[in-house]
Amino acid sequence: KNFPEDRSRGPMMMGHGHHNMPLQQSTGENELRIPPILESDKEIGNEVYYTIEAQKGQTEIFEGIQTKTLGYNSSFLGPVMKLKKGQNVHIKLKNSLDEETTFHWHGLIIDGEADGGPHDVIQPGEEKEINFKVQQDRATLWFHPHPKGKTAKQVFEGLAGLIYIEDSKDDPFEYGENDFPLILQDRTFNNQKQLDYQFVQHPDGTMGESLLINGTLSPRLTVNNEKVRFRLLNGSNMRNYTIKLSNNQSFQQIASDGGLLNAPVELKELQLTPSERAEIVIDFSKFKKDEDIKLIMDDGTVLLPFQIKDKGKEVKNEIQEPLTPVTISNEEMQKQVSKEIVLFGMGHHVTINGKKFDMNRIDFTQKKGETEVWEIYNKPDMMGGMIHPFHIHGTQFKVISINGEEPPENLQGYKDTIALDPGDRAKIAVKFEEKGVFMYHCHILEHEDNGMMGQIKVE
Ligand code: C2O
Numbered sequence: 001k002n003f004p005e006d007r008s009r010g011p012m013m014m015g016h017g018h019h020n021m022p023l024q025q026s027t028g029e030n031e032l033r034i035p036p037i038l039e040s041d042k043e044i045g046n047e048v049y050y051t052i053e054a055q056k057g058q059t060e061i062f063e064g065i066q067t068k069t070l071g072y073n074s075s076f077l078g079p080v081m082k083l084k085k086g087q088n089v090h091i092k093l094k095n096s097l098d099e100e101t102t103f104h105w106h107g108l109i110i111d112g113e114a115d116g117g118p119h120d121v122i123q124p125g126e127e128k129e130i131n132f133k134v135q136q137d138r139a140t141l142w143f144h145p146h147p148k149g150k151t152a153k154q155v156f157e158g159l160a161g162l163i164y165i166e167d168s169k170d171d172p173f174e175y176g177e178n179d180f181p182l183i184l185q186d187r188t189f190n191n192q193k194q195l196d197y198q199f200v201q202h203p204d205g206t207m208g209e210s211l212l213i214n215g216t217l218s219p220r221l222t223v224n225n226e227k228v229r230f231r232l233l234n235g236s237n238m239r240n241y242t243i244k245l246s247n248n249q250s251f252q253q254i255a256s257d258g259g260l261l262n263a264p265v266e267l268k269e270l271q272l273t274p275s276e277r278a279e280i281v282i283d284f285s286k287f288k289k290d291e292d293i294k295l296i297m298d299d300g301t302v303l304l305p306f307q308i309k310d311k312g313k314e315v316k317n318e319i320q321e322p323l324t325p326v327t328i329s330n331e332e333m334q335k336q337v338s339k340e341i342v343l344f345g346m347g348h349h350v351t352i353n354g355k356k357f358d359m360n361r362i363d364f365t366q367k368k369g370e371t372e373v374w375e376i377y378n379k380p381d382m383m384g385g386m387i388h389p390f391h392i393h394g395t396q397f398k399v400i401s402i403n404g405e406e407p408p409e410n411l412q413g414y415k416d417t418i419a420l421d422p423g424d425r426a427k428i429a430v431k432f433e434e435k436g437v438f439m440y441h442c443h444i445l446e447h448e449d450n451g452m453m454g455q456i457k458v459e
């Protein structure tokens with residue numbers, strides 16, 4: 001095989017070493033792209049209508065070069081869809097790709113028919129409408145395709161967008177002003193600067209040498225000298241990020257996958273595995289104007305340099321507590337384990353409970369509205385094993401314990417994905433509010449495509 005020269009920045013790696021492919025630092029050449037807010041087609045009272053179209057396009061990721069990409073309502077990635085709690089939402093889904101796709105609403109509480117798993121295929125040139133009511137509190141969710149065996153490739157080529165759920169409480173932050181999404185994705189490009197998924201396909205997940213944030217290569221961000229909220233999404237196929245500030249100052253995490261935490265958690269480092277979200281607040285008023293502050297990884301790799309403007313408001317953008325109304329009670333969290341999930345293997349040999357995904361097999365059933373305790377075990381193999389981020393569709397769960405211990409504070413809110421290190425056992429309390437068939441799977445997208453996925457029928 002001949003590797004493109006671009007990959008030789010880090011040491012050349014073969015086989016499993018691929019998991020450590022280093023990421024190129026951001027030099028801060030390009031101002032971060034801020035995704036547009038999706039406009040509704042119409043809004044009548046409580047009914048809101050949107051159109052989302054999966055399409056092909058070309059994007060200037062590298063100066064002066066057109067890269068073939070996929071996107072929602074644009075050539076690359078997607079807009080931010082803002083939904084309000086209580087709204088009835090109608091979305092027209094259009095597939096303008098050359099291949100089949102589905103539209104999955106990751107983290108949304110929704111019925112199985114509208115969830116957009118591998119059963120809900122839309123053929124090229126076709127469209128379909130889905131309808132649902134927004135039931136959950138404010139949160140940062142996302143949407144992406146989920147066709148059987150092809151999720152990884154379609155996400156890699158650009159299909160991913162954000163959903164912001166809003167509720168009636170006011171939000172002191174303003175989009176694009178002091179509230180920014182940060183979609184972290186690593187990608188690899190060939191000599192022609194094209195995304196070449198076939199070439200880099202790896203059964204344990206595709207890694208890339210180039211970091212894109214919101215689709216921007218080598219980004220920087222200019223911020224005001226005030227508190228700023230970042231909504232982070234790990235939108236990568238398999239890479240994990242542990243983020244921190246270059247001056248080692250702490251920041252606050254205010255929300256996890258399913259919405260706000262009961263209280264902000266002070267952190268110096270935060271790990272995000274594929275599909276996990278976190279909302280964090282960085283107080284830039286604490287830093288000097290020309291202080292050199294960057295968002296970095298724990299190994300020092302620069303992800304996003306900041307430039308601080310002196311323009312700053314009074315630091316008043318606090319979010320009130322308590323933040324998350326509890327819908328799974330402590331009592332429900334005391335229940336006995338009723339479902340056991342064993343994650344095992346690597347590469348092509350990944351399984352859940354010893355089986356690979358079968359569209360025609362229902363692995364579990366659960367009653368709508370009833371909380372059950374699931375135990376998830378990441379069983380190590382001879383090679384040691386690897387982290388598997390375990391995700392469930394159509395619900396937000398609560399983590400009861402990890403290896404018998406209370407989870408860290410920032411994992412005590414609502415989650416739809418939980419990262420398990422090899423050997424870890426976690427207990428989670430799971431409740432579905434809607435009926436239908438839902439997927440649960442490892443969110444390393446290639447593991448999911450390789451069959452590390454099961455189905456639960458909620459009745
Ligand atoms: Cu991001 Cu099956 O989900």
Ligand code: CU
Binds near residue numbers: 391
């Ligand atoms: Cu999902």
Ligand code: CU
Binds near residue numbers: 350447452
């Ligand atoms: Cu996995």
